[in-house]
Amino acid sequence: MTMFDSVLVANRGEIACRIIRTLRSLGVRSVAVYSDADADARHVREADAAVRLGPARASESYLSVEKIVAAAISQGAQAIHPGYGFLAENPDLARACAGAGLVFVGPGVRALEVMGDKIRAKQQVAARGVPTVPGIAEPGLSDARLAEAAREIGFPLLIKPSAGGGGKGMHLVTGEGELADALAAARREAASSFGDDTLFLERFVTTPRHIEVQVLADAHGTTVHLGERECSLQRRHQKVIEEAPSALLDAATRERIGAAAVETARSVGYVGAGTVEFIVSADAPDEFFFMEMNTRLQVEHPVTELVAVVKNGGLDLVEWQLRIAAGEALDFSQSDVRLRGHAVEARVYAEDPQHGFLPTGGRVLELVEPAGEGVRVDSSLVAGGTVSSDYDPMLAKVIAWAPDREGALRRLYGALGEVVTLGVDNNVEFLRLLLADADVQAGRLETGLIERRLDGMAFQAADDRGLTAAALILDALEAGAPGAAGRSWARHDGWRPSGQPAPRRFELDAGGSAATVLVRGDGTVSIGEGAPVQASLELDGAHAHARIDGVTSHFVYARDGGRLLLAHEGAAWAVRERQAGAAADAPGAASPELRAPMPGAVTVVAAADGERVAEGAAVVIVEAMKMEHVVRAPRAGTVRVDVAVGEQVAAGQVLAVVEADGDAGEEGGR
Structure with missing residues (x-):
């Protein structure tokens, strides 16, 4: 079968841009789809054609099987590539493609159905001799049965949704007292994200490391693995930094875990590129347990592309997905695969690590992305583009390769220092601090490391050098001629025709500095x-x-209203001028107002209007960028609720007000 002439990419952002790049290299026409929120997005600009799907809400656009298939037919596409999110693991799309005479660039319906249901998946692979984590995995488990099983399994344990992935709906429970609330939250999140609130339980593996294996299988009976990836550095069960190969595994374990991944794929007749995920205890690195199979390409696939060599050549996994979907056979076997060097990937997110990784957003005023030997960037960013809160907060991936792990970490650290997204706060400084951590440097990784390290991370405040640079930039901009220090006619600073000009005075505040x-x-x-x-x-x-x-330092800057945004070596600050003599911002008494931490949708109102709540009680839950954020009472008192479930709220919008006991002035206390 010959390669397709036209392929529709049923995804957005960095994912769609990555696939479009390979389609262009193959000479295949690309068709993008977009929601109203993405009308001017980079993937729309880069595709050969684009079709509007509908409003920003994913359920009315990117998650509509009918609209996706109709778009492909209207554009004369022969195949649909689902990317690695949204409908990528949805058997309904695969069935709809078959019914419309389109090729689904992915596995068959059976593989999607079995591996998309984690309970069935565990049963399937266990029957083939693949080790699984002890726990309970049965369809239709009630909360009562889960609670009974939890006592049998013991704590700590993990609650996991049967559908979906990405850590959504997953909760670690350390004691029985936490179980009821965690089950309720897990069901709510699973239903919201996947339309299925089925849950199961697994024993929590101590010092867990997340190891996944890339598999590739054609329709002619050949299945190979391309080595493993270490994905243990996670926050909220979502990966942050990935690398290949893992520093944990020895050659014998690498061979065994690869064989288990191949057997997992063969158990469902898998075709295409997929990932089999395992949990390994750092205390027993020769033991591994099957977690799940992602029946799609993974976000972190570039590290495999950079280290896997076949017949002395590299691999483009998207190209092989397309070739396999077009009926081609793999032209290599397992014995042809070898690993070369080391690669590390960092995910750049629109989020604020210093405030609970809350999603951010906004307009990209200035953009700088790294380049150079051994550095790759997969990105959807464009200067002037808008990052909304409607979708996943990932902005880009920065990947570095070197002959050894130490060199790859060093190269990635340097590359991240060049990343600038002024106007949209990102997690780059956090990533650099994480890469510099002694345990990360030594390869002593596990999934709880970030949680333990975060509070002690020394994020940069704007120091004297940064504030001085800000004043110099403001001075130059005020003059109206960048770098022209002597053009003083434009300044209101007391300049006189004779004598020395008065110093230009700048009262600056950068987040309390x-x-x-x-x-x-x-x-x-x-x-x-x-x-x-x-x-x-x-x-x-x-x-x-x-x-x-x-000493010369390099900064990137942008004006944003009354603020000067400044970036330097991965850190960024918003500098504002304040009135002479004004004090810097300082934390005060708790505000009675509960405000939305980001734009999003209200999913739960936990307190009734007029109800008395305790300090720290959950009042409203807001969902944004696929994450739930609990807004809690800052003090005890009576709550006035100003929003309803389903309401869209803006960042900073008042959600509720807590009127404290004795607001009129009560001395002492009870």
Whole structure:
């Protein structure tokens, strides 16, 4: 069978851009789809054609099988590539493609159905001798039966949804007192994300490491694995940094886990690219247990592409997906596969790690992405583009390869330092701190490491150098001529035709780091009562080179209303001018208002209007970017609820107000 002429990509963002890139290299026409929120997105611009699906809500656009198939037919596409999210593991799309005479670029319906149901999947692979985690996995388990089984399994344990993936609906329960609330939350999240609230339980493996194996299978009986990936660095059960190969496994275990992955794929007649996920205890690295099979390509597949070599050549897994879907046979066997060097990937998210990884968003005012030897970037970002809260918060992936692990980590750390997305807060500084962690450097990884490290991470505040650079940039912008320090007619700073110009005074605040900066006409700058230092500035578009006290630092900047956004080596700050003598922002008493931490939808109102609540009680739950965020009472009192379930809310919108006991002024307490 010859390669397709036209393929529709049923996904968005970085995923769609990645697939479109391979389609272009093969000379295949690409068709994008988009919601109203993505009308001007990069994947729409890069495709040869694009079809509108509907409103931003995924259920009315990207998750509509009927609209996806209709779009493919209208554009004369021969196949649909589902990407690696949304409908990628949905058997209904595969069936609809078959009914419409389209090729689904993925496995058959049976593989999707069996492996899409984690309970059936565990039973299926166990029958083939693949080890599974002890627990209970049966259809239709009630909360009462799950509670009974939990006592038999023992704590800690994991609640997991039978459908879906990505850690959504998964909850770690350390004691029986947590179980009821965790089951309710897991059912709610599973139903919201996957339309199926079926749950099961697994024993929690201590010091767990998440190891997955890439498999590739054609329709002619050949199934191979391409080595494993370590995906143990996770937050909220979602992967953050992945690498290949794993530093944990020895050659013998690598061979055994690869064989188990191949057997898992063969158990359902798997065709295409897929991933078999295992849990391994760091305390017993020669033992592994099957967790699930993702019947699609994974976000982290680039690390495999960079290390897997076949017949002395590299692999494009998307290309092989297309070739297999078009009927081609693999032209290599397991003995042809070898691993070369080491690759590490970091996921760049629109989120704020210092505030519980809350999703962010906004307009990308300035964008810088790294390049160079051994560095790859898979991205959907464009300067001027908008990042909304309607979808997953992943912005891009930065991947680095080197001959050894130490070199790959060092190269990735440097590449992340070049990433800038001014206007949209990201997690890059967190990623760099994580890569620099001693345990990460040594390969001592496990899925709880981030949770233990986060509170102790030393995020950069804007230091004297950053505040000085901000003042220099503001001074140059005020002059109206970047870098022209002497054009003083435009300034309102007390400049006089004769004599020395008065220093330009900037009262700056960058997230609590406040200072008075004096910029003088003699090329010196001082902060507060400090001694003047020599300082100069060169501007090149959005790039600023500040030479301060003999040391040159590179910054990227953008104006955002009354703020100056500044980025430097992975860190970013919003600097604002304040009135002379004003105090820096300081935390005060708890506000009675509960505000939405991000744009999203209200999924639960946990307290009734007029109800008395305790401090810390859940009042409203907001869902954004596929995550739930509990908004709690800042104090005890009577709650007034201002929103309803299903309501769309904006960031900062008041959700409820808690009127404390004795607001009029009560001394002491009870």
